Amino acid sequence: MTAPMRLLEIEIPAEWVDYNDHLNDAYHALAFSRAGDAFMERLGLGEAGRKASGRTVYTLGLIIRYLAEAKLGERIAVSLQVLEIDKKRVRFWLEARRVADDTLISTSEQVLICVDRTGERPRAADFPAEVAAKLEAVAADHAELAMPLEAGQGLTLRRRSASSVTP
Amino acid sequence: MTAPMRLLEIEIPAEWVDYNDHLNDAYHALAFSRAGDAFMERLGLGEAGRKASGRTVYTLGLIIRYLAEAKLGERIAVSLQVLEIDKKRVRFWLEARRVADDTLISTSEQVLICVDRTGERPRAADFPAEVAAKLEAVAADHAELAMPLEAGQGLTLRRRSASSVTP
Helix, strand or coil: CCCCEEEEEEECCHHHECCCCCECHHHHHHHHHHHHHHHHHHHCCCHHHHHHHCEEEEEEEEEEEECCCCCCCCEEEEEEEEEEECCCEEEEEEEEEECCCCCEEEEEEEEEEEEECCCCCCEECCCCHHHHHHHHHHHHHHCCCCCCCCCCCCCCCCCHHHHCCCC | CCCCEEEEEEECCHHHECCCCCECHHHHHHHHHHHHHHHHHHHCCCHHHHHHHCEEEEEEEEEEEECCCCCCCCEEEEEEEEEEECCCEEEEEEEEEECCCCCEEEEEEEEEEEEECCCCCCEECCCCHHHHHHHHHHHHHHCCCCCCCCCCCCCCCCCHHHHCCCC
């Protein structure tokens, strides 16, 4: 059975919690960012792969939707589903769930681009061949998964995407 | 002349910089989160206002678009434009610019909701009357500003919103 790729588990530390006594919005972003790093590691664009190829990834855009509160000391697990790829870019969907009861805490949709950093200025570049092959395999596998309902949507006060996430 | 509200300036510290030698994606989110806090302070929902009213704000969703790199030690300024409000929620647009040359580094669109934390569980609530009055005044002022081109859009590999932010 095809399933999203489980990438990491994090225990929420005190410095990630804000005046609302919950995981701060920006630290959801940090957990998702670390999951993205773990995904790149699996594709061969971790530290060694970046050094060998001179390529890395930059984030072009992301959306985070906050669905439930996460508290100090709770463990959250982040999983990833590839939505779309081309030669230079990948769009994926992340979900953070509370490990104890599998509650969905937040989702993130992200677009990353491969960048060549060996020149004078960083510039968009194709993924290295071995990375592209691995990415295509994951994308083909994940093509069997249902597209998340809110993927591709923006934020407004009027549409589903905002009103459905009232805590 | 109506202008977006300038909320804060931050100098990028070493711990916000990642293996790409630039401001990490999640720390753009942290800069924007602090700008949101500064906006709430101005509306009367800072620490004292939260204590007096028992109300606070939670972030329901956010989008960040990354447009240029920011480096260690650079100063960035964050400004805010209110896009839309109702009794419980506000949608606003943030821009982070490099102070030295006014380069637009990143933008963020966010939806926040007012929450009453005095009950057993946090629940959505109207903004306190004085906060709502201030928010309406800012929204009326900002209604004169042009709507940002990408406001309300989502992320894909195919549409303007993603392709226009290639570094």
